[in-house]
Amino acid sequence: MEDREVLSKMNYPIYANVLMSVVSYFLTVRLIPKFRDMFIKGNLYGIDMNKKDGGKVPEALGVVTGCVFLITMFLFIPVPFTDYIFKNADFPHNEFVEMLAALLSICCMLLLGFADDVLDLRWRHKLLLPTIASLPLLMVYYVNFNSTLIIVPKPLRPWFGLSVDLWLLYYVYMGMLAVFCTNAINILAGVNGLEVGQSLVIAASISIFNLVELSGNVWKAHQFSLYFMLPYMATSLALFKHNWYPSQVFVGDTFCYLSGMTFAVVGILGHFSKTILLFFIPQIINFLYSIPQLFHLVPCPRHRLPRYNKETDKLDISVTVFKKSELNVLAKLCLWVFRTLKIVSWKEDKTGLVTCNNLTLINFILYMIGPTSEPSLTIILILIQIMSSVLAFMIRYPLASVFYDI
Numbered sequence: 001m002e003d004r005e006v007l008s009k010m011n012y013p014i015y016a017n018v019l020m021s022v023v024s025y026f027l028t029v030r031l032i033p034k035f036r037d038m039f040i041k042g043n044l045y046g047i048d049m050n051k052k053d054g055g056k057v058p059e060a061l062g063v064v065t066g067c068v069f070l071i072t073m074f075l076f077i078p079v080p081f082t083d084y085i086f087k088n089a090d091f092p093h094n095e096f097v098e099m100l101a102a103l104l105s106i107c108c109m110l111l112l113g114f115a116d117d118v119l120d121l122r123w124r125h126k127l128l129l130p131t132i133a134s135l136p137l138l139m140v141y142y143v144n145f146n147s148t149l150i151i152v153p154k155p156l157r158p159w160f161g162l163s164v165d166l167w168l169l170y171y172v173y174m175g176m177l178a179v180f181c182t183n184a185i186n187i188l189a190g191v192n193g194l195e196v197g198q199s200l201v202i203a204a205s206i207s208i209f210n211l212v213e214l215s216g217n218v219w220k221a222h223q224f225s226l227y228f229m230l231p232y233m234a235t236s237l238a239l240f241k242h243n244w245y246p247s248q249v250f251v252g253d254t255f256c257y258l259s260g261m262t263f264a265v266v267g268i269l270g271h272f273s274k275t276i277l278l279f280f281i282p283q284i285i286n287f288l289y290s291i292p293q294l295f296h297l298v299p300c301p302r303h304r305l306p307r308y309n310k311e312t313d314k315l316d317i318s319v320t321v322f323k324k325s326e327l328n329v330l331a332k333l334c335l336w337v338f339r340t341l342k343i344v345s346w347k348e349d350k351t352g353l354v355t356c357n358n359l360t361l362i363n364f365i366l367y368m369i370g371p372t373s374e375p376s377l378t379i380i381l382i383l384i385q386i387m388s389s390v391l392a393f394m395i396r397y398p399l400a401s402v403f404y405d406i
Contacts (some may be wrong), residue, residue: 013076013079013080013223013227014223014226014227014230016076016079017076017079017226017227017230017231018230020072020075020076020231021072021230021231021233021234022234023072024068024069024071024072024231024234024235024238025234025235025237025238026238027068028064028065028068028234028235028238028239029238029241029242031064031068032061032064032065032238032239032242032249033242033248035058035061035064036058036061036248036249037058039058039059039060039061040056040058044058044059044060044117044118045057045058045059045250046059046250048192048246048247049303049305049308050191050192050305050306050308050315050374051246051308052310052313057247057248057249057250058249058250059117059249059250059252060114060117060118060250060251060252060253060254061239061242061243061249061250061251061252061255062113062239062251062252062253062254062255062256062258063110063113063114063117063252063254064239065235065236065238065239065255065258066106066110066113066235066254066255066258067110068235069231069232069235069258070103070106070107070110072231072234072235073103073227073228073231074103076227076231077099077100077103080095080099080227081095081096094143094144095220095224097140097143097144098140098144098224098269099224099227101136101137101139101140101269102137102228102265102266102269104136105133105134105136105137105178105261105264105265106258106261106262106265108132108133108261109129109130109133109182109257109258109260109261110254110257110258112129112130112133112257113252113253113254113255113256113257113258114252114254116129116253116254116257117252117253117254126182126183126186126253127179127183129257130178130179130181130182130183130257130260130261130264131175131178131179133178133261134174134175134178134179134261134264134268137174137178137264137265137268137269138171138174138175138268140269141171141174141268141269142171145271147271148165148166148167148168148169148170148171149163149164149165149166150163150164150166150170150274151163152164154402173273174264174268174273177264177267177268177273177276177277178260178261178264178268180260180280180283180287181259181260181261181263181264181267181276181280182256182257182259182260182261182264183256183260184260184280184283184284184286184287185198185199185256185259185260185283186253186256186257186260187286187287187290187294187360188282188283188286188360188361188362188381189256189305190303190304190305190306190360190362191245191305191306191315191362191374191377191378191381192243192244192245192246192247192374192375192378193240193243193244193245193247193375193378193382194362194378194381194382195243195251195255195256195259196236196239196240196243196251196255197240197378197381197382197385198282198283198381198382198385199236199255199259200233200236200237200240201382201385201386201389202259202263202279202280202385202389203229203232203233203236203259203262203263204233204389205279205389205392205393206225206229206263206266206267206276206279207225207226207229207230207233208393209222209272209275209393209396210222210223210225210226210229210270211226218271221269221270221271221272222270222272224266224269224270225266225269225270225272228262228265228266229262229266232259232262236255236259239251239255244375244378245374245375245378263276264276275396278391278392278395278396279388279389279392281388281391281392282361282381282384282385282388285361286360286361289343289359289360289361289364290359290360291334291359292331292334292335292359293320293358293359297327297328297330297331297334298320298322298327298331298334298335298356298359299320299321299322300320300358301318301320301358303318304318304358304359304360304363305318305362306318306362306363306366306377307319309371312371313373314371314372314373314374315366315371315372315373315374315377316366316370316371317345317357317358317363317366317367318357318358318363319345319355319356319357319358320355320356320357320358321353321354321355322353322354323352323353323354324348324352324353324354325352335356338359343364343367344356344357344359344364344367345357345367361381362377362381365377365380365381365384
């Protein structure tokens with residue numbers, strides 16, 4: 001009987017959250033078209049360079065989904081605590097503060113993301129802003145948990161023991177996680193529906209992981225994660241409907257920042273900050289592949305999106321051109337590795353002028369399969385995200401049992 005009561009208390013807020021998420025989906029679907037003309041009049045628009053007509057498309061519509069998501073979460077705040085309120089029980093102030101800190105960090109990134117879309121901030125600001133926005137999370141984590149122990153894999157235990165206390169390094173890691181999540185989605189972009197599509201797959205993967213872990217000892221942490229993931233997926237699905245090819249709206253950096261910080265929030269406060277990286281496998285690959293250009297070892301143009309061919313109505317690799325003699329030793333080493341692995345298009349003339357593809361996962365896929373239509377390319381990239389999530393679950397459960405005592 002007690003188990004049933006606990007299960008009922010555990011499920012009630014989730015049922016309420018599902019209902020509110022459904023409402024937020026239909027509200028967002030209706031709101032986005034109403035804001036399109038308003039954004040264009042305010043000069044918040046872009047030109048879709050992968051279309052023949054290349055008309056004006058409103059930019060930064062992620063702010064609409066972000067606002068609906070936050071309003072839904074604000075209205076949801078009392079729901080998990082109604083039992084404590086009506087029964088005058090000891091109020092769980094630590095859980096309440098966690099939710100407020102999470103919403104504060106997400107709200108900060110929504111504001112900063114919109115500022116980036118309007119003001120076009122520099123890259124150094126894009127690294128600094130998520131770090132600042134993650135500080136409330138880290139403070140709450142320190143006050144409520146302050147657990148910085150990690151379990152050492154079995155093969156390494158003879159040297160390091162059963163566990164290692166990383167102390168300050170663990171907080172540095174969590175801060176860097178917030179920076180990575182917000183920017184990783186942003187740099188894997190450039191075709192209609194990709195930013196929202198990959199984010200939806202990541203959110204769905206996190207939700208499945210939370211549902212599996214609800215029966216475990218730390219079910220409250222995973223329930224907390226679901227509170228955020230369900231309305232996030234609902235509002236993002238509404239945005240995906242308008243952002244899918246041919247895109248009626250662009251999501252902007254606002255959506256990428258919002259998504260990344262939401263994932264970082266649930267990962268840090270849900271106590272699975274290491275597991276969440278498994279759902280970012282394509283983003284990690286894209287980041288590693290992009291390092292020579294991100295760190296300006298190789299010339300990096302402002303836009304690295306694929307090149308559109310008007311005659312075939314297909315996308316092909318976009319390229320960067322540079323003198324081989326102007327590269328430093330580290331750049332030459334990176335490109336030599338890429339060429340040896342045959343993962344880069346490389347053309348060099350007699351004068352040492354090199355033409356190679358821009359170093360993104362999107363261009364790499366086009367390099368492997370050849371010119372492709374935009375919707376087909378987006379589908380391929382989303383399928384890669386889905387297969388990566390399947391791999392992540394294999395690593396998290398069957399493979400982890402080999403290295404850890406689970």
